[in-house]
Amino acid sequence: MKPNSRPLGHPSRDSKRGQGSESRKAQVLLLEDAATYDSLRKIVAKLTGDPFLQQDMLQECLFCLWRVGYKKPGRTRSWYLQNCRFHVQHLLASGRSVDSPKRMRADRLVSLEATGDEGPLEEYNTNGELFESVSFQDTVSALACRLNPNERAVLHGLADGFVLRDIADRSGLSYPTALKYRRKIAALTVKLGIVPEPAPETSNGHHAHSxxxxxxxxxxxxxxxxxxxxxxxxxxxxxxxxx
Structure with missing residues (x-):
């Protein structure tokens, strides 16, 4: 065998880089697809009538769509939508929504709690496998360099699949502070174009299409x-x- 030859079936570094690039392109197209956005909006509308919570859950769906798209590229749009539906249903079933009776004690009230206190499903428990994608590492790095150390701790905890309350405990932060950082990270993903900006509501209460x-x-x-x-x-x- 020649010194520079590779065994059959052994992917080269260039091929891995190419696969990561194709995965990134496919994920961008999925996130920018108007039909996907409308479907996600309908999913959250069926789960809650609170317009503020709907927007918060929609951001959660987009974040999960971005995350699971790197782990499972090449699936159908309906498959991704089903995963998003399961994810937000899991949040509500766990009593983590702001309108859940399980959260209505005065000492537990935190506005828009569904944004951060998420319990990852088995499907989303990546055990670090997500970081094998070069493009995902680049994306996390692009976010991390714009955050302070405590905010970076929240970012890496979310990327690793931890719930926000555990991230707060591990980082020595209060839950409201960790939640504030989680929202800042979500806003930063929109600012950097990682996830699309939610369509603004029109005067009749409907969402305008971009x-x-x-x-x-x-x-x-x-x-x-x-x-x-x-x-x-x-x-x-x-x-x-x-x-």
């Missing part, structure tokens, strides 16, 4: 411009002006 150009929505900008042009024409006509 018209940002993506590979799934290549004609979005053109449609937005046409809609804007039609509105201007309608306003001019109503004022009796020329088009």
């Amino acid at each position: 018209l940002a150009p993506t590979k799934q929505n290549g004609h979005a900008v053109r449609r937005a411009r046409l809609n804007g042009k039609h509105r201007k024409i309608a306003r001019r006509r109503s004022r009796g002006g020329q088009v």
Whole structure:
């Protein structure tokens, strides 16, 4: 065997890097897919009528979608949605939602607790396997360099699959402080484009759809411009002006 040859079936470092790159591309497409976002919104809407909790649970779904997508790339969209549904159902069944009677004692009230006190399902218990993905390591590093040491401890605990209360105990933080850091991390993932920003609510209470150009929505900008042009024409006509 030649010194530089590799045994058959032994992946090279370049092939592993390529697989990580393809996994990252596939995950970005999944997170940017408008149909996926709408499906997640419908899932949380069926679980709670609280609009604030819905937004919080939606962020939780997006975070889990981002995380499980690295561990299990190449699955169908319905498979990922089912995992997200199981995840938020597990949160509610464990009594970790803000509207759960199990959490209504005065000494336990923490607003939007479902954002952080998550109990990982067996599916999400990665035991560090998630960090075998180079792209995931890069993503965690990109977040970590923008956080202080205590915030980084929360980030790494979440990535390792620990519940927020355990992370707080291990890090010597109060639970509300750890929860604040968890929300900061969630906001940072949106700011860096790791997960998409939730669609803002319109005046009628519905969520507006983003018209940002993506590979799934290549004609979005053109449609937005046409809609804007039609509105201007309608306003001019109503004022009796020329088009």
